[in-house]
Amino acid sequence: MSASTNSTASPAPKQGERRNRDREVMAAAVRIFFEKGYSGASLQDVANEVGVLKGSLYYYFASKEDLLLRIMKESHAQSEEISREIEAKGLPAVDELSALLEALMKWYLGNVERVAIYFNERQRLTGPRLEDVQAEGRRFEQRIYDLLTAAKEDGAFAPELDLRLSVRLFLGALNSVPSWHRPGQKHRMSDTAIAEQFARMTIKSIAP
Template identity: 50%
Template sequence: MARAKDRTTDRRNREPEIIAAAIELFHRKGYDGASLQDVADMVGVLKGSLYHYISSKEELLARICVESHRQSSEIMEESLAAADNPLDQLRAFLHATAVWYLTNIERVSIYFNEGKRLTGERLEKVHAQGREFHSFIRSLIDKARTEEQVRPEVDPRVAAQLIVGALNSIPTWYRPDGLYSPEEVAGIYTDMTLASLCNPTPPPARKKAS
């Protein structure tokens, strides 16, 4: 019994390594170019050992996408708790999301470039996650417009699409060894985004009342 327990514990401890290896390989070689054998070799286990955790390479990709969206969901919740008004909630969300994108470029690239290779319910789940992401941004813009924090002519649906497009393009141009840190780029992105929504410029962030 003790041996079985030890093996279970060891398998559980190797899972983060498997996910990390898959992220690196899927990003570097592409989902189609990487194999489970590549993942096993990088982790240092037999290929058969991977099946203690996953049933297929597609399931491994799905887990990466699910974990990435879970982080986005946490940022949504934290943003709503960070301020009392929708514009500052949007500000908090955009900044935190941009920082996460900039510090997790491999994950982000996989989600948007390789996630479409999922099939069936897994693909539908990724699509549903995308709709949730858009809906959250759109709802905050709509609420901020209702409170006259955003220009009345701004279409929340179009604005949300543009905001998401700018976010999703980050992995294509950002370089960690470039001129700006993730925090600096996130700040610039957030300020420019809010400036495009507000007239003439967005008011300074207000701290949530204690």
């Protein structure tokens, strides 16, 4: 999709149009940052992808770095929503942990562009933006740790199990998805089947 390279902003969009365009801008930014990398991408690239003037993008964010931050924070928000929905089911700790790992793997497979951007480009953020994203990451790691702790206390895991090492094992496996999966790639198994097997294998790997 092409657009004029003129950077003059268009008139401010109406509220409904703004919401729709905001989603288009974010989707385009994810595609562009994934394909070109943060350093290789420009706001003009995003504007061209959406089909708007570059200046119009500033209705939605203040800078290229703010756009990257939004991608990061949206990814965290979606992961946290998954966690809350599973927590609301009131499952035993080990079952909640398994359900969370399964749901996260399925989300990672369906959002591999966002996942790759998060881990490849996170350090492009600076100052409070980087601190914000790092704090959100620590909170999410703590959620996994707390579930492991509760499951261990319930007797699902051996007393000598190192919980911090287990957190690294789980997150390392999830975070490796961009190394073997590409957007739209088809595997021998469906995403659902991969996620189910991942959760079973991961829990079994630390079971007594």
